[in-house]
Amino acid sequence: MASTTAGAGGRSGLGQKRGTWFEVRRSFWPYVFISPFFILFGIFGLFPYVYAFYLSFVEWSGIGGPGTETWVGLRNYQALLGDDLWWKSLYNSVWLFVVTNLNLVIALVLAYILNSGLIRFKEVYRAAFFAPIVASSVAVAVIFTTLFGERYGTINWVLSLVGLPGVDWLGSATWIKPAIATVVIWRYFGWNTVIYLAGLQSIPTDLYEAARVDGASWPQIFRHITLPLLRPVITFTVILSIIGALQLFEEPLMLAGGSQSTSPGGTDQAGLTTLVYLYNQAFSYLKFGYASAMSVALFVIIVLFSFVYYRTVGRERD
Amino acid sequence: MATVTSPGDTVSRIEPKTGGHVRTVDRLSSAIMYLLLTALALISVYPFWWMIVASTRRTATILTIPPPAVPGGAILQNYNELVSQIPYWRNMINSVLVAGVHTALVLFFCSLGGYAFAKFAFPGRDKLFALMLATMMIPGVLGIIPSFMLMRWLGWLNPDWRNYLPLIIPGVANAFGIFWMRQYIMSAIPDDLMDAARIDGAHEFGIYWRIILPVITPALAALAIFTFMGKWNDFFWPLVILKERSMYTLPVALASLQSLYANELGVQLLGATIAIAPVMIVFLMSARRFMAGLTAGAIKGA
Known part of the structure; x- marks a missing residue:
């Protein structure tokens, strides 16, 4: 609870209504101090969010300014339901979301090892794992585009060293999604490791010791102490991962065709994510109404995913 | 690992070893852990090294088997081309x-x-x-x-x-x-x-x-x-x-x-190097504070 510096004067004796008004007038400055958030959110947050719903019911090239749109009712949503490319992009996005969650598993294992106290140079490892998140995702995509090269890329070269055949990572419909997922996992596992490590370090060591005294085994300790106490942190990272992975943009855009490409997504649109498709429809084809319907649909899907996760696994023990 | 220590005294962090085989298992598992950590650290860092190497080379000396491991001498040429367009x-x-x-x-x-x-x-x-x-x-x-x-x-x-x-x-x-x-x-x-x-x-x-x-x-x-x-x-x-x-x-x-510069990989990667450098330098100088700043929100927010 925050401390109450302003006091609760004027409440007793006076009527409740007058007391509140008195408080409000006394509280002029704190209202001023928090007002920038509410004003800016109203303009740059709330208005766009509400307007997006309206735009999803119109047809509009956006060229003529407000008032030149045509009301089409649910037609955008009907079109969306029948749009194979939309479903494909959604499938690609969900595929990438599921696979890139591997980074959370890697992070949990690494954090557990680093926290065990048996490892030297902990700081060096931590910093090395963390470095990828510092680089911009566009720069990372540029780097990986060369690493994924079919004939001369380092990745295929390493595969050949262990006797595996190289593949056309970026040019084939089969491998583009694994390539995108690799970049995303590479970029985020270190960040999540550092988050989990901080979470692990906040668990009091006497809890472990008590459990050990009681004869608990290593997996038992992990299952019954570490995981439950880490659950809020894990929930946080999973929700972030849902929001991030379902709105993946830079990596699929750059790896599958580049930012100037007129048909993004690569061969067979196997690397087309929903956000890339949305961007393409809105800003290349100027279908602002249709793209708004997509953004509403994607919004609902993200909220649904987060909600389902939160209600099933993420909730704190009662 | 069930370990029973006499009650009363502080439960020491030192694992009581009951036999030689435990130590061997420990040593083996710690070797595996170091191997895993080092491999992942190399995977984390290598793309940046590759970026620097390639940004100093022309395409012909980038696309080789095995891939080049050290910087070349074409950084100025790449730079001039980068800023020309x-x-x-x-x-x-x-x-x-x-x-x-x-x-x-x-x-x-x-x-x-x-x-x-x-x-x-x-x-x-x-x-x-x-x-x-x-x-x-x-x-x-x-x-x-x-x-x-x-x-x-x-x-x-x-x-x-x-x-x-x-x-x-x-x-x-x-x-x-x-x-x-x-x-x-x-x-x-x-x-x-x-x-x-x-x-x-x-x-x-x-x-x-x-x-x-x-x-x-x-x-x-x-x-x-x-x-x-x-x-x-x-x-x-x-x-x-x-x-x-x-x-x-x-x-x-x-x-x-x-x-x-679709065919000039060196120019592209020099661009990436310049874009990454300022933030990466700050990160390398104060990694600890940097990591705390970026992840503390996650811990407090959870």
Whole structure:
């Protein structure tokens, strides 16, 4: 609870209504101090969010300014339901979301090892794992585009060293999604490791010791102490991962065709994510109404995913 | 590993070893752990080394088997080519300007709001705070198209100084920053500090500016790192907003290299090196503080 510096004067004796008004007038400055958030959110947050719903019911090239749109009712949503490319992009996005969650598993294992106290140079490892998140995702995509090269890329070269055949990572419909997922996992596992490590370090060591005294085994300790106490942190990272992975943009855009490409997504649109498709429809084809319907649909899907996760696994023990 | 120690004395961190085989297992498992950690650390760092190597070479000496492992001598040639077609330094100035001004404003507005939520009791405070936190849950994708329209109506897409505003203004008073500052101020600032100043007749804003602001610098530093890096690397929104090459920020300029220099990999990777370098240097100089700043929000927020 925050401390109450302003006091609760004027409440007793006076009527409740007058007391509140008195408080409000006394509280002029704190209202001023928090007002920038509410004003800016109203303009740059709330208005766009509400307007997006309206735009999803119109047809509009956006060229003529407000008032030149045509009301089409649910037609955008009907079109969306029948749009194979939309479903494909959604499938690609969900595929990438599921696979890139591997980074959370890697992070949990690494954090557990680093926290065990048996490892030297902990700081060096931590910093090395963390470095990828510092680089911009566009720069990372540029780097990986060369690493994924079919004939001369380092990745295929390493595969050949262990006797595996190289593949056309970026040019084939089969491998583009694994390539995108690799970049995303590479970029985020270190960040999540550092988050989990901080979470692990906040668990009091006497809890472990008590459990050990009681004869608990290593997996038992992990299952019954570490995981439950880490659950809020894990929930946080999973929700972030849902929001991030379902709105993946830079990596699929750059790896599958580049930012100037007129048909993004690569061969067979196997690397087309929903956000890339949305961007393409809105800003290349100027279908602002249709793209708004997509953004509403994607919004609902993200909220649904987060909600389902939160209600099933993420909730704190009662 | 079940270990029973005599009750009473401190349960030591030293695992009591019952036989030689346990030690061997330990040594083996620690070797595996080091192997895993080192391999992943190399995988994390190698792409950056590759970037530096390739940015100093021409395409012909990049595309070889095995791939080159050390830098070459063509960095100047790559550089001249890079700046011949794209105003890369102008793009960097744009990035510095946008990220710098945005960060400064974020620090001001968020610490001000956080201070009010932490240290004042006013009607509706807790409800307003909960409302503010709830806005964080809204996925950004929903607002993209209307925001773009709004910027056009405001004249902020014109390719002059106004074109910076869409990148600077939205989000200067953001929910995460205010939440973050509130948590810190609540735990770190005693009320006596402000009360003494009030008795002396100080103005409320003066109390914030002269008394609160100087003592919350650790939290400001963390928020600054978080905000600056996010802005520096931001791509989607600038891509939507910026149409003139001279107005591009670095990530947008870098993305355009892919088609401009499709066959000049060295030029592309030199562009990536320049875009990454400033933030990476700061990271290498103060990795510990950097990591704390970027992840503390996750821990506190959870």
